[in-house]
Amino acid sequence: MTDEIKAPGPPVPPPQAAGGEAAPAEKPAAAKPATPPAPKPPAGPKKWEPTGDAVPNAPAEALAERFGESVRGAKSPCGESAVLVDKAALVPVLAFLRDDPRCGMNYLSDLTGAHYPINDKKFEVVYHLYSMEKGHSLRVKVQLDDGEPCPSATGVWPGADWMEREAHDMLGIVFEGHPGLKVILLPDDFEGHPLRKEFPLGGAQEEMIRANRYGKPVYLPDDVEEARKIVEEQRHGR
Amino acid sequence: MDGEHMHPEGTGLRGALETHEVELNLGPQHPATHGVYRALVRLDGERVVGMESIIGYLHRGIEKWCESRTWTQATPVFDRLDYVGAVLNCHGYVGAVEKLLNLEVPKKAQYIRVVLDELQRIANHLLWLGTHALDVGAQSMLFYGIREREAILDLFEAMLGQRLLPNAYPIGGVRFDFPKGWEAVCRRFLEEMPKKVDDYETLLTGNRIWVQRTKGVGVIAADQAIALSLSGPTLRGSGVNFDVRKALPYSSYPDFDFEVPLGQNGDVFDRYLCRVREMRQSLRIIRQALDGMPEGDLKGKVGRIIRPPMGEAYFTVEAAKGQLGYYIVSEGAEKPWRVHVRAPSFINLQGIETMCRGALIADVVAIIGSLDIVLGEVDR
Numbered sequence: 330m331t332d333e334i335k336a337p338g339p340p341v342p343p344p345q346a347a348g349g350e351a352a353p354a355e356k357p358a359a360a361k362p363a364t365p366p367a368p369k370p371p372a373g374p375k376k377w378e379p380t381g382d383a384v385p386n387a388p389a390e391a392l393a394e395r396f397g398e399s400v401r402g403a404k405s406p407c408g409e410s411a412v413l414v415d416k417a418a419l420v421p422v423l424a425f426l427r428d429d430p431r432c433g434m435n436y437l438s439d440l441t442g443a444h445y446p447i448n449d450k451k452f453e454v455v456y457h458l459y460s461m462e463k464g465h466s467l468r469v470k471v472q473l474d475d476g477e478p479c480p481s482a483t484g485v486w487p488g489a490d491w492m493e494r495e496a497h498d499m500l501g502i503v504f505e506g507h508p509g510l511k512v513i514l515l516p517d518d519f520e521g522h523p524l525r526k527e528f529p530l531g532g533a534q535e536e537m538i539r540a541n542r543y544g545k546p547v548y549l550p551d552d553v554e555e556a557r558k559i560v561e562e563q564r565h566g567r
Numbered sequence: 568m569d570g571e572h573m574h575p576e577g578t579g580l581r582g583a584l585e586t587h588e589v590e591l592n593l594g595p596q597h598p599a600t601h602g603v604y605r606a607l608v609r610l611d612g613e614r615v616v617g618m619e620s621i622i623g624y625l626h627r628g629i630e631k632w633c634e635s636r637t638w639t640q641a642t643p644v645f646d647r648l649d650y651v652g653a654v655l656n657c658h659g660y661v662g663a664v665e666k667l668l669n670l671e672v673p674k675k676a677q678y679i680r681v682v683l684d685e686l687q688r689i690a691n692h693l694l695w696l697g698t699h700a701l702d703v704g705a706q707s708m709l710f711y712g713i714r715e716r717e718a719i720l721d722l723f724e725a726m727l728g729q730r731l732l733p734n735a736y737p738i739g740g741v742r743f744d745f746p747k748g749w750e751a752v753c754r755r756f757l758e759e760m761p762k763k764v765d766d767y768e769t770l771l772t773g774n775r776i777w778v779q780r781t782k783g784v785g786v787i788a789a790d791q792a793i794a795l796s797l798s799g800p801t802l803r804g805s806g807v808n809f810d811v812r813k814a815l816p817y818s819s820y821p822d823f824d825f826e827v828p829l830g831q832n833g834d835v836f837d838r839y840l841c842r843v844r845e846m847r848q849s850l851r852i853i854r855q856a857l858d859g860m861p862e863g864d865l866k867g868k869v870g871r872i873i874r875p876p877m878g879e880a881y882f883t884v885e886a887a888k889g890q891l892g893y894y895i896v897s898e899g900a901e902k903p904w905r906v907h908v909r910a911p912s913f914i915n916l917q918g919i920e921t922m923c924r925g926a927l928i929a930d931v932v933a934i935i936g937s938l939d940i941v942l943g944e945v946d947r
Contacts, residue, residue, distance in 0.1 A: 377877065377898055377904070378877065379877060379878035379879060380876045380877045380878050380899075381876070381878060404878070405878060405879070405880075406667065406669075406875075406876040406877070406878035406880075407666050407667055407669055407878070407880050409880065409881065435793055435794075436793055436796065436809070437796050438796065438881075438883065438890065438892060438909065439881065439892050439894060439907070439909040441894055441907040441909075443896055443904070443905045443907075444905075455879075455894065457881050457892070457894070457909075459814075459815075461793070461807070461808075461809055461814070464814060464815075466815070466881075468879075468881060486794055486795075486796065487794050487795055488794060488795040488796030488797075488914065488917060489796075490917060491913065491914065491916075491917050492796075492914070495913075499630070512623070513622065513623060514622065514623040514626045514946055514947070515623060515626065516623070523628055523631050524630060524631055524905070528631070
């Protein structure tokens, strides 16, 4: 635009296109960094690990007796019983918990996952089980690498079907042996897995709306970097 | 022509006539689906032979949204999950944070929570009953249901300042005590309500048309319902005694004397009966809570900035739809690392394929209604 050259001269009415924002022309470099800050590692500890003590209950003890090394007690800060299971032993453990008379965990209350980029194993799949007869609960966790498939629990509880589909949508965890692992909550053509920590919050489109609130709408390219460039240009009045 | 020749099998026409299954699209904007829910129904004549649910039209990314808010700021958004039972959603979330903080909630706050929770449960069941009856063809029930629900919403407005999404509880207790005169109005409601519930039952329970439309329709057996992780009245209609208030007691529910209504056959009628009887039990609980209201603080010892210890907690409440669970993960910071909602509507909706198989297409609407789903909670 031509108004950048004229800027040191006597005051001229700003052109229409600038929308009254004359200031950015003077400090293009000192403005905010051109790209949003890269996802910075959390400032706190090096690894996510629950605090507190492991609280064994009857099914956890039965599991330790039967599976030995492949099942370890997991800590909890609020006194919940939890175990960490090796991936290879997962389905036998779940079937054992359902069928063994000491456990009788017939109800899969919840199945979900979480993403921990700071940990060595970046994903956790979490099962919350409940026994209607005995009245005890147990949390079963399995840790996975990025891209590592998880055995499906649909053979043990058919109710795991939609919960696994949701975890697949949100975190990209692949459940091996699932009868139809397709999108459930997201649009069919959605790219990415929103509950992963690297998934951008807001994103270029939202930045654009903020920068260009009263301007005419601009359709951004799919490429995120390209889109950010356009947004920044728009924000600083070019 | 006599009947024998009219029948395709009698004439040997069955082999000659070409028949094929029809795929019918129900929704996503159908009034009987109570929101943007789409069902692909495969039909053989009028019989349903297969069904697929297509959901996600109302997905708002609430779980991701929470991760960029503080623990306190995230509270009001859970009202928007099940917007018909907002107070119960709020209780689930604050309960989970309190569990992770190992925070003691004062007895008085617990009792106030129980009163509001049960009022919300009745309001939810009234709206459900009205719309479900409307789906099946009993129009007048809707007006009665809305009328009584209005009284409950007025009570909410007087106490919390909001009717539908009141953001009822802060972490650690409740915001307000009952305002002056509120208890008297509430007690009057408790006195009048049982007669109104009798009226609903006169309208429906013995109504021949209602019974014919609902009995033996959408049956799900107890073991199937457990395997599919159904919960709430949808599970109890099949005769499974699982109510979070009794099974995994929270708040002050062990103090109160109430029953868990159970069905026998697991059909639409039994699920209806469970909910109507639950309303009576809720009234019982509210009466006991008002009578035994203790003195004390409204809020526990909770700082202005909340930093739960690093770890995770899973806390469930008995929401109006079923077991509502919150799995929260903290990294010891003031923002949640992960919040997952175990939404009862979402998981109960899984059962619909089992319930609809073999039913008539006209009954599909009755079955959807009997599940009591809210699409805001299904899609989150």
